[in-house]
Amino acid sequence: MTWNNYHSHTNYCDGTDVPEAYVKAAIAAGMKVYGFSSHAPIPFFECKWTMNIESLEEYTLEIARLKHKYEDRLEILLGLEVDYVPDRMGPTAHFLQTAGLDYTIGSVHFVDGFGTDKGWEIDGPLDIFKKGLHEIFSGDVRKAVTRYFELTRMMLDEDCPDIVGHLDKIKMQNSRELFFKEDEPWYRDELRSTLEAIADSGAIMEVNTRGLYKKRSSELYPGTWALEQALALDIPIMLNSDGHHPQEIIGEFATAATILNKVGYHSAMILADGRWQEVGLSPEGLDY
Numbered sequence: 640m641t642w643n644n645y646h647s648h649t650n651y652c653d654g655t656d657v658p659e660a661y662v663k664a665a666i667a668a669g670m671k672v673y674g675f676s677s678h679a680p681i682p683f684f685e686c687k688w689t690m691n692i693e694s695l696e697e698y699t700l701e702i703a704r705l706k707h708k709y710e711d712r713l714e715i716l717l718g719l720e721v722d723y724v725p726d727r728m729g730p731t732a733h734f735l736q737t738a739g740l741d742y743t744i745g746s747v748h749f750v751d752g753f754g755t756d757k758g759w760e761i762d763g764p765l766d767i768f769k770k771g772l773h774e775i776f777s778g779d780v781r782k783a784v785t786r787y788f789e790l791t792r793m794m795l796d797e798d799c800p801d802i803v804g805h806l807d808k809i810k811m812q813n814s815r816e817l818f819f820k821e822d823e824p825w826y827r828d829e830l831r832s833t834l835e836a837i838a839d840s841g842a843i844m845e846v847n848t849r850g851l852y853k854k855r856s857s858e859l860y861p862g863t864w865a866l867e868q869a870l871a872l873d874i875p876i877m878l879n880s881d882g883h884h885p886q887e888i889i890g891e892f893a894t895a896a897t898i899l900n901k902v903g904y905h906s907a908m909i910l911a912d913g914r915w916q917e918v919g920l921s922p923e924g925l926d927y
């Protein structure tokens with residue numbers, strides 16, 4: 640039994656430590672595979688939590704160096720968490736093609752924006768969330784959330800990643816102030832349509848534990864209702880921590896596996912030995 644993690648951030652973007660610190664933590668935790676997924680550069684937005692375009696080559700070289708250095712102890716993979724910004728960039732962006740990525744995680748963090756060079760972050764501070772909600776969507780949270788899911792569907796349709804990142808992360812703002820109820824029919828309809836789009840795309844959906852261990856969500860991303868729908872749609876899942884610190888690399892994985900088993904998911908996808916594989920999942924770990 641072991642855990643793998645494919646979603647993590649280092650000091651190349653907004654994580655705390657150098658990549659090697661995560662490798663050491665992964666080995667100490669008995670992991671077999673560890674994947675790095677820094678926030679890909681966004682060349683046209685001012686954004687403090689993504690990698691600079693100038694650092695992309697250095698990042699790929701550093702992960703390659705670690706792959707080689709630790710090849711006897713840990714399989715290390717090179718990934719990126721790539722933003723989808725319609726008409727501008729997404730997981731299949733041209734400038735990422737030469738990076739030699741092992742996989743991509745596609746995420747929507749920006750829902751339209753304040754003019755052309757400043758996106759609206761939906762998972763940032765509360766004041767920014769409120770500013771965008773009022774200035775871009777006239778305070779209509781339903782419109783804003785609907786647009787968030789619409790962008791996710793557009794990404795799946797036009798610019799499909801290997802892995803869909805934290806599907807319903809926009810709900811994290813509800814832990815600060817209640818903006819909408821997650822059992823409202825319009826919300827569930829949006830979520831359901833997006834899950835259907837994932838099923839059609841063939842992408843893997845990550846089950847992301849960051850909301851739990853950061854106490855920004857009482858549920859996983861995505862939550863239990865969405866996971867039940869996903870199972871009915873036969874959507875393959877994988878477990879990821881979205882760690883920004885070496886101590887977060889398997890945060891709440893046992894809790895997540897317990898929830899997933901209860902929903903009816905008893906397997907998860909992993910990328911190991913150069914191929915995607917389905918392996919058993921229980922609170923003790925991945926069975927392979």
Ligand SMILES: [Zn+2]
Pocket residue numbers: 720746748804805
């Ligand atoms: Zn993200």
Ligand SMILES: [Zn+2]
Pocket residue numbers: 646647648720881
């Ligand atoms: Zn992330």
